[in-house]
Amino acid sequence: MNTITTKLIAFTLLTIFSLASVQADPPEYHAVQAELIKPRQGIGNTVKKLKSGEEVRVAYLGGSITAANGWRVKTTKWLQSEFPNAKIHEIHAAIGGTGSDLGAFRLEQDVLQHHPDLVFVEFAVNDGGRQPEAIWESMDGIVRQIWKSNPQTDICFVYTFRVNYEKDLRKAENPRAASAMELLADHYGIPSINVALKIAELEQEDKLKFTSDTPVAEGIVLFSKDGVHPLDAGHEIYTEVIASAIKQMATTSQPVNHSSKLKQPFVKGHWTDAKMIPLDASMLSGNWKELPADHVLQKRFGGRLSQIWEADAPGSKLTFRFRGSQAALYDLVGPDGGQVQITVDGKPHKKLTPRFDSYCTYHRISTLRLAEGLDPGQIHTVTVEIDAEQPDRSSVAFRLKNPDEELKSAKYQGTRIRVGKIMLRGELVP
Structure with missing residues (x-):
């Protein structure tokens, strides 16, 4: 074997190994175990600014559950009370009846032009009827657009509840949409907060009813009228879980430059464009x-x-x-x-x-x-x-x-x- 042939083989092998390092196999869907809080790589960039008393812009991208004057407003108020020296600005980017497919298109207009430090993404209910592959394309597009705009921006997925999700949650599994999002979150190290799991747990403990046409007994929380949109008490539970998650991540998160994560998309057909x-x-x-x-x-x-x-x-x-x-x-x-x-x-x-x-x-x-x-x-x-x-x-x-x-x-x-x-x-x- 001559020198030229040897070099050619070595170059070919190097090319194959290089391509393998950036071209992952297409993901396969499977149900993911439900956990209340998964910090992963956390929200370290945001925590640093909060603790330093800087201006912090928090965006809430989601559907009607987020558009309501509920957990979004309550979480902003909690952040303001927990970090009184920081200047918290809320970016309201939720539209009722919409999922991550529209979210990927309106992200620049409704979120990124306002330069967020942290983006909560809440589409697990409105994406409930979509296939995992479709969810991955739009959610991957949202993640990659955010980090392409500013790799210092933190992202956190929030999984909310609707009636029938308890069937999976009682088995300690996420419903399909949240499971699909968890697989993507694992890939990118994005933290997630599963407020739906808390609602299912409280119902199992006879401390909450999802919905009721009659008054509930004293000490029992009525979550909603329609099984989807929380009453104030339901939003309060959501906020308590989110506040607890932020406190936990505040002690473990380190600032991260997310730009390196853009080298490997989760799916080939991501909607970054x-x-x-x-x-x-x-x-x-x-x-x-x-x-x-x-x-x-x-x-x-x-x-x-x-x-x-x-x-x-x-x-x-x-x-x-x-x-x-x-x-x-x-x-x-x-x-x-x-x-x-x-x-x-x-x-x-x-x-x-x-x-x-x-x-x-x-x-x-x-x-x-x-x-x-x-x-x-x-x-x-x-x-x-x-x-x-x-x-x-x-x-x-x-x-x-x-x-x-x-x-x-x-x-x-x-x-x-x-x-x-x-x-x-x-x-x-x-």
């Missing part, structure tokens, strides 16, 4: 208009959607091009919502997509999926066009006292489409 882009007049045709600042919907939702654009004339279009794999709209659904024809790369969707559903007795933030799984290296063209017909509104009838009359009222008439931003995994092409 998820972003939101404002609408531009050049994308629009028809009778689109910007809602004025004093419009009731702009005042109510502008903080999340930014400038809202509205159109209702059939044939009005939103058209844009992008290079990437996925696109959606960050929009509103409501009682006067219309329906749209979506066309991607010249191929129209088989069915019209309504911006109305069985909950639409009111307006709320939603997402309109346009395209997924596209070739990320190609330029794609997307068109969203308002249809002339209203969507079927009978699905909301069971929520109305007099549906036959109410569905004829002006409230439930219209073909209106209201959009805040484009959600992309990729880059907009002018």
Whole structure:
């Protein structure tokens, strides 16, 4: 064997070993043992600033359980009392009914632009219906976006409770969504706090009822009315567990630069490239208009959607091009919502997509999926066009006292489409 051949073999082996060090096998899901607190590498950067009396920005990214004036507000107040010399700033980044899939897209706007020191991530309930692989993609994207923005930012996962989660928790196992998140947390050394486990334990000890239609006995905590959203006493339990976890991590955590963890993603399809882009007049045709600042919907939702654009004339279009794999709209659904024809790369969707559903007795933030799984290296063209017909509104009838009359009222008439931003995994092409 000559010298050149020997060097070539050595180089090939070195290349193989180098690739093996950065390319892990795809993760496999399995149920993870439930533990109240898993400090892992802790929140050392935050603890250092708290103890030094510095400014500390704490973000709460989650769904309606976090959006409520409950554990989020109580935890901020506890931090302020526990570290009186520090200046605690709360970043409220929770939206009801949303999971980590939307969280990955709105992270920059709602969290990162405010320069957080610590980010609590609470999606174990709203991600409950998603598959582990889907959860990993969006949660991995959230983690990697945070540390790409600032590797000194600490992250902590919080797992909240809903009825039926007790079935797994009684076996000392996490429900599927929390188990999926725990596997990712292990990979990155992210601490987690399982407040759901505490609720299940108290119920087993006959100290708490998940929900009840009748008054509970004295000394028994009524957790919620619906089995999901805690009453004040339930939020108080959440806060006590979180406070205990922070105290524990304050004694063990050391400051960490998380940048080295970005070398090895947990999954290949992580949503680090998820972003939101404002609408531009050049994308629009028809009778689109910007809602004025004093419009009731702009005042109510502008903080999340930014400038809202509205159109209702059939044939009005939103058209844009992008290079990437996925696109959606960050929009509103409501009682006067219309329906749209979506066309991607010249191929129209088989069915019209309504911006109305069985909950639409009111307006709320939603997402309109346009395209997924596209070739990320190609330029794609997307068109969203308002249809002339209203969507079927009978699905909301069971929520109305007099549906036959109410569905004829002006409230439930219209073909209106209201959009805040484009959600992309990729880059907009002018």
